[in-house]
Amino acid sequence: MRFAVEKSELIQHIQHLSSIISTKAASPILTNYLIEADEKKGEVKITATDLKITSVVILNAAVSEGGIIAVSANYFNSIISQMPDSVINIWQNEDLLMIQCNKIDFNILCADYTLFPQLSLPNFENATLVNAETFHRMISKTVFAVSTDVNRPVLTGVCWKIMEKVNLMAATDGRKVAEIIVPNTAASATESGEENIDESIFDAPYSEQYLEKIIPVKALNFLQKIYDPAIKEMKVIFERNNIIFGYNNYIVVSNIIDHNYPEYEKALLVELPHRLVLPKESLMQSIRRVALIAPEDSGRVKFDVDKDRFEISTFNKETGEAKEIIDKYEYSGAVTSISFNNKYMLSILDAIDTEQVLIKLGDSKDPILIFNEPPLKNQKITFLLMPLRT
Amino acid sequence: MKKIIHIDMDAYFASIEIREDPSLKGKCVIVGGLPDSRGVVATCSYEARKYGIHSGMSSYQAWKLCPQAVFVPGHFKLYKEVSEQIRSIFHNYTVLVEPVSLDEAYLDVTENKLNEPDAVKIARLIKQDIWNTTNLTCSAGVSYNKFLAKIASELEKPDGLSVITEDNTQEILFSLPIEKFFGIGKVTAARMKKMGIKNGEDLYKQDLSDLIRNFGKAGVYYYQVLRGIDNREVITEFEPKTVSCENTFDRDLDEVNEILTELKQLIERLINRLALKGITAKNIFIKIKYDNFEVITRSCPLPEPTADRTILYENAEKLLLANWDNSRKIRLLGVGVGKLDSERIVKDVQMEIPI
Numbered sequence: 001m002r003f004a005v006e007k008s009e010l011i012q013h014i015q016h017l018s019s020i021i022s023t024k025a026a027s028p029i030l031t032n033y034l035i036e037a038d039e040k041k042g043e044v045k046i047t048a049t050d051l052k053i054t055s056v057v058i059l060n061a062a063v064s065e066g067g068i069i070a071v072s073a074n075y076f077n078s079i080i081s082q083m084p085d086s087v088i089n090i091w092q093n094e095d096l097l098m099i100q101c102n103k104i105d106f107n108i109l110c111a112d113y114t115l116f117p118q119l120s121l122p123n124f125e126n127a128t129l130v131n132a133e134t135f136h137r138m139i140s141k142t143v144f145a146v147s148t149d150v151n152r153p154v155l156t157g158v159c160w161k162i163m164e165k166v167n168l169m170a171a172t173d174g175r176k177v178a179e180i181i182v183p184n185t186a187a188s189a190t191e192s193g194e195e196n197i198d199e200s201i202f203d204a205p206y207s208e209q210y211l212e213k214i215i216p217v218k219a220l221n222f223l224q225k226i227y228d229p230a231i232k233e234m235k236v237i238f239e240r241n242n243i244i245f246g247y248n249n250y251i252v253v254s255n256i257i258d259h260n261y262p263e264y265e266k267a268l269l270v271e272l273p274h275r276l277v278l279p280k281e282s283l284m285q286s287i288r289r290v291a292l293i294a295p296e297d298s299g300r301v302k303f304d305v306d307k308d309r310f311e312i313s314t315f316n317k318e319t320g321e322a323k324e325i326i327d328k329y330e331y332s333g334a335v336t337s338i339s340f341n342n343k344y345m346l347s348i349l350d351a352i353d354t355e356q357v358l359i360k361l362g363d364s365k366d367p368i369l370i371f372n373e374p375p376l377k378n379q380k381i382t383f384l385l386m387p388l389r390t
Numbered sequence: 391m392k393k394i395i396h397i398d399m400d401a402y403f404a405s406i407e408i409r410e411d412p413s414l415k416g417k418c419v420i421v422g423g424l425p426d427s428r429g430v431v432a433t434c435s436y437e438a439r440k441y442g443i444h445s446g447m448s449s450y451q452a453w454k455l456c457p458q459a460v461f462v463p464g465h466f467k468l469y470k471e472v473s474e475q476i477r478s479i480f481h482n483y484t485v486l487v488e489p490v491s492l493d494e495a496y497l498d499v500t501e502n503k504l505n506e507p508d509a510v511k512i513a514r515l516i517k518q519d520i521w522n523t524t525n526l527t528c529s530a531g532v533s534y535n536k537f538l539a540k541i542a543s544e545l546e547k548p549d550g551l552s553v554i555t556e557d558n559t560q561e562i563l564f565s566l567p568i569e570k571f572f573g574i575g576k577v578t579a580a581r582m583k584k585m586g587i588k589n590g591e592d593l594y595k596q597d598l599s600d601l602i603r604n605f606g607k608a609g610v611y612y613y614q615v616l617r618g619i620d621n622r623e624v625i626t627e628f629e630p631k632t633v634s635c636e637n638t639f640d641r642d643l644d645e646v647n648e649i650l651t652e653l654k655q656l657i658e659r660l661i662n663r664l665a666l667k668g669i670t671a672k673n674i675f676i677k678i679k680y681d682n683f684e685v686i687t688r689s690c691p692l693p694e695p696t697a698d699r700t701i702l703y704e705n706a707e708k709l710l711l712a713n714w715d716n717s718r719k720i721r722l723l724g725v726g727v728g729k730l731d732s733e734r735i736v737k738d739v740q741m742e743i744p745i
Binding site for chain 1: 651654666667738739740741742743744745
């Protein structure tokens with residue numbers, strides 16, 4: 001194997017790939033990249049896997065001799081990143097990988113590539129075409145709400161549903177819910193009487209059967225990393241146990257979480273009588289400020305809202321109290337008080353697109369609903385936050 | 391027989407203000423709110439007391455009684471620091487110290503660090519130590535229980551030292567006007583006077599059963615203290631018995647919605663304080679001060695030990711609406727809870743959707 005490639009071309013891709021490598025790898029071979037060079041195509045393929053998610057990146061390179069090796073991902077990454085901005089020559093010499101750039105030479109011991117899990121490249125011919133920009137956006141509105149609780153694996157992924165006219169992504173850890181619904185195609189958006197057509201997810205009407213897939217958060221985070229606004233097309237293949245994405249020069253194969261997603265929707269149907277509208281940025285600032293001394297375990301911050309008074313406060317047995325009176329807000333409803341974890345609230349507000357935010361409140365034990373204000377035309381985005389009972 | 395000393399600082403806040411600003415010496419000094427502020431007198435110098443001014447009186451009223459008085463806003467941080475100094479003096483003599491307030495404490499010197507059997511001698515040493523350290527005077531009462539020690543400290547104010555022994559207990563209590571008895575307020579004193587009870591001797595002559603019929607549980611207390619019986623210990627670990635908040639309004643209120651809004655805010659403050667202490671309560675009370683300064687307090691039990699906003703508010707609202715004479719304006723509203731339980735720590739519970 002022998003090829004030459006620009007450092008800048010190589011480095012950005014292997015930096016992404018490195019996030020696939022698990023620090024607690026099940027087997028030593030999984031700490032390696034599989035590097036394959038194809039002389040005829042002038043391509044180099046680099047593969048990383050943790051068995052649940054596998055990603056392949058395909059680079060154009062000057063390949064003078066084909067071949068295949070496995071090499072420590074950690075060393076390969078750090079050596080490449082420390083090289084000068086120039087052409088890097090990489091070739092195999094028996095069980096050593098030679099990495100040479102200008103007057104710098106590394107000879108790295110290789111691993112046994114035959115131990116590396118085999119991945120046959122998928123055929124994207126019949127893949128579903130997805131608008132990558134919309135897909136990226138749907139992930140960013142939901143992925144923060146997934147659970148980290150390994151005892152409830154079903155909640156550690158984002159639920160992606162494809163229905164007749166709309167696409168939905170939702171995530172919840174029981175304490176917060178994030179849901180985004182977008183029209184399937186420009187046509188289905190128009191049918192519903194809306195004009196904006198850019199926010200749909202498919203180019204052609206979706207004709208396959210209804211689908212519900214729970215995608216692990218690691219795969220979604222990886223897709224977010226490799227997203228490039230210039231590249232709008234993403235290919236998706238749904239298999240029984242896997243979901244396969246083809247995007248740019250990447251192939252990502254991820255397991256899916258084989259469960260029925262819990263019925264979180266009922267929680268969103270709650271009727272809340274009070275409406276609070278105010279600028280999002282300054283609200284986030286105020287919450288962050290007051291929360292400086294909030295209890296670490298619960299993160300408790302409290303809203304006391306009335307028509308002529310809105311106070312954000314916290315108190316902490318260990319540190320003290322803090323409060324801020326908010327002047328700029330609109331409120332219709334009765335006086336109410338509600339406590340919540342400030343980190344959850346901030347993660348939701350972060351996902352709000354509009355300058356203003358609408359917060360629907362009930363009494364201290366009711367959930368809180370958070371929306372864009374005004375709502376977006378074609379995308380329905382709903383956030384729910386459960387309060388702290390004190 | 392125990393040996394108890396009661397120490398009461400003389401016109402404490404005012405004396406500290408005079409110490410800090412000697413030009414105030416000899417003047418009527420009033421620590422508290424300014425006369426135009428709806429504030430009250432926290433304490434005043436002995437010169438001011440001659441005009442009938444006393445703590446708790448409105449500053450405006452005090453100003454009318456003595457227009458030449460000097461009003462000083464309180465410097466509570468300083469008062470607290472001085473109290474710390476005084477408390478550390480007490481602890482040189484005994485570990486059994488019960489601070490009642492910043493300017494008042496009981497000491498049990500039955501056993502003491504000097505192994506000094508004479509409590510009067512200890513009281514004299516403490517007075518001297520306080521003077522040397524703080525340049526302030528206090529009055530000390532020495533006796534064999536808390537009730538009598540407190541009576542004794544009142545006998546020779548300021549800068550006094552009095553002793554009540556078993557031998558002179560009756561003599562002193564009999565001649566004492568009943569309003570001077572600790573635990574007998576203005577209202578009870580007025581009732582007693584109507585019944586012909588003017589001093590300790592009159593009270594002593596009452597039957598226990600009559601006292602109980604007229605004064606309930608307090609009757610038993612009167613009966614016992616007149617006979618020199620008071621078994622209360624000097625309590626070093628002070629646990630609050632109630633937690634409360636109150637607010638004097640900028641203007642007197644008689645509109646029910648305004649008053650309920652104020653009540654809601656008081657409840658919020660109360661809940662914060664309960665949560666800060668991590669306690670629950672089994673009893674709630676409200677305090678209403680009408681525009682003529684008449685005060686009523688009413689309480690009711692709570693269904694369960696709680697610090698829950700809704701339960702506290704509902705009960706406070708019930709109490710308020712049932713007891714407020716709505717033909718009268720309210721100057722001050724207070725709400726508090728009692729029968730506290732610190733074992734039941736209030737914890738935040740993150741609620742979850744049912745999935």
